[in-house]
Amino acid sequence: MARPREEAQTRHPRHERRGEARLPGVVATLAAIMLYLGLPQRLLIAPRYVLPALEFLLLVPLVAINPKRLTRQTRAFRVLSLTLVAVIATSNVVALGILVHELVYAGVKDGRSLLVAALQVWLTNIIVFGLAYWELDRGGPVTRTQAPRTELPLADFRFSQDENDDSVQEVADGASGTSDWVPTLMDYLYVSVTNSTAFSPTDTMPLSTRAKVMMSVQSVSALVTSLLVIARAVSILH
Template sequence: MNSQRSELSKRRAAAGENRLPPACAVVVAAVVYALLPSDVLFTNRLLVPAIEVLLLVALLVTNPRRMTRQTRWSRWASIALSSVVILTNVVALGLLVSELSSGGASGSHLLIAAMQIWLTNVIGFALLYWELDRGGPVVRREAERDDLPDADWRFSQDENDDAVTEVSRTSSVSSGWIPIFVDYLYLSLTNSSAFSPTDTMPLSSRAKSLMGVQATAALLTTLVVVAFAVGSIGS
C-alpha cells in the first residue's frame, strides 16, 4: 500500500502532460480543413481554421508548455475546439456524400477529400476523448484516484495488474499510470479503422455514443473511397 501511494505521489508531482502533441493535432486538423476541395466546404475555407487557431491560442495562454492549470472556461474552450473540428468535419462528410450521389465531383477530388475527412475525424474525436475522460488531462494528473470522476474508457493498463511482472509493473494500480493524448489518439485511430472498440473499452453512455458516431462517420468515409475505386474500375 505504501509503495502504491508513493507511485501515485510521483504521478501527481510530475510535470503536467506535454501540450505539444494535442496542439500539433489541432494545427494539422486546421491545415487539412483549409486544403479541402471547395466542393465539400460550406463556408470560406479559412473561417473554420481561424476559429480553431484562435481557440488554441487561448488555451496555450493558460497552459503554454504543460497541462498544469484548468479553469471552467479553459475546459469549455477545449471541448468547444474539439467540437468545432468534429462538427465541421461531419458537415464536410455530408457534402461529400451529396456530391458523390449527384456525380458532381471528380474522382480525384472525392478521394482526396475522403482521406482528409477521415484524418480529421481521427484527430477531432481524439481531442474530445482526451478532454472528457476522468475530468480531463489536468484532473487526471493531479487528483487522487478516489477523487477522479468516473472513467469513460478502460485501457489495458487499467486491468493488467495481475499479469506477469514485466506487464503488471506498468499497470495503473502498480505504477500510477494515467492515459495521455497519444493513448486517446490511438483509441480514435483504431475506432476509425475497425469501426468498433479494440483494446480500449467504452464504459459510459456518452463514450459509447461518441464512438458510435465516430465509427459511423469513418464507415461512410470508407464507403466513399470504395465507391471511387469501383467507379475507377468501371471506367
Template sequence: MVKSRADARIRHPRHERRGEARLPAAVATLIAIALYVALPQQLLVAPRYVLPVLELLLLVPLIAINPKRLTRQTKTFRVLSLALVLLIAGGNLTALGILVHELVHAEVKDGPSLLVAALQVWLTNIIVFGLAYWELDRGGPVARTQSSRSELPLADFRFSQDENDDAVEEVADGASKACDWVPTLVDYLYISVTNSTAFSPTDTMPLSTRAKILMSIESVAALVTSLLVIARAVSILH
C-alpha cells in the same frame, strides 16, 4: 529488500507531477485545421478560412494558459477546449455529409480529388475524436495528472493497464495501480484509429454512455467514408 520497478517510479504525489505535454495536442489540432483548409471548396459551408480562424482563436488562449505542460485548469479552460473540439468535429462531419450528398446526387468526374478529400475527412475524424476522448475521460488531461484517483470523475474508458495488476511482473509493473499510470493523447488517438478501422473497440472498452455515443458516431462516419465515398471514387477512376 529489492524494490520493484513500479516502486522506483512513484517518487512524488500525483499533484506534484509535471503534467502532460502541451505540444502533441497543439500539433494534432493544427493538423486537423490544415486538413480542413485543404478541402475542396464545394465541401465547405462557409468561406475557407472562417472556421480555421475561429479554431485558432480558441487554440491561442488554451496554449497561453498551459504553454508547456497541462497543469492548470479553470472553467473557462474547459469550455474553450471542449468548444474547440466541437467546432472541428462539426466542420468535419458537415464536410463528410456534403461529400456524400455530392456523390449520391451530383455528377462527379474528378475521382482523384475525391479520393484525397475522403482521406482528409477520415484523418481529421481520427484526430478530432481522439482529442474528444482525451478531453472528456476522467475529467480531462489536467485532472488525470493533477488530482488523486479518489477525486477523479468516473472513467469513460477502461484501458488494459487498468486491469494488469495481477499479470506477470514485467506487465504488472506498468499497470495503473502499480505505477499510477494515466493515459495520454497517444492512447486516445490509438482508440480513435482502431475504432475508425475496425468500426468497434478493440483492447480499450467504452464505459460511459457518452463514450459509447462518440465511438458510435465515429464508427458510422468512418464506415460511410470507407464504404461509400472511397468505393464510389474508385469506380469513378475506372
C-alpha cells in the same frame, strides 16, 4: 526505449504532478486545421479561412494558460477546449455530409480529388475523436494528472493498463494500480485509430453512455467514408 521497472513505479508524471505535455495536443489540432484548409471548396460551409481562424483563436488562449504542460484548469479553460473540439468535429461532419451528397446526387466525376478529400475527412475524424476522448475521459488531461485518484470522475474508457495489476511482473509494474498510470493523448488517438479501422472497440472498452455514443458516431462516420465514399471514387477512376 521502455522505462526500467523501478522508474515505472516511481517516475510517472502523476507522481511528479508535472502534467501532460501541451505540444502533442497543439500539433493534433493544427493538423486537423490544415486538413480542413486542404478540402475542396465545394465541401466547405463557409469561406475557407473562417473556421480555421476561429479554431486558431480558440487555441491561442489555451496555449497561453498552459504553454508547456497541462497543470492549470479553470471553467473558461474547459469551455474553450471543449468548444474547440466541437467546432472541429462539426465542420468535419458537415464536410462528410456534403461529400456524400456530392457523390449521390451531384454525379461528381473528379475521382482523384474525391479520394484525397475522403482521406482528409477520415484523418480529421481520427484526430477530432481522439481529442474528444482525451478532453472528456476522467475529467480531462489536467484533472487526470493533478487530482488524486479518489477524486477523479468516473472513467469513460477502460484501458488494458487498468486491469493488468495481477498480470506477470513486467506487465503489472506498468499497470494503473501499480505505477499510477493514466492515459495521454497518444493513447486516445490510438483508440480513435482502431475504432476508425475496425469499426468497433479493440483493447480499450467504452464504459459510459457518452463514450459509447461517440464511438458509435465515429464508427459510422468512418464506415461511410471507407465504404461509400472511397468505393464510389474508385469506381469513378475506373
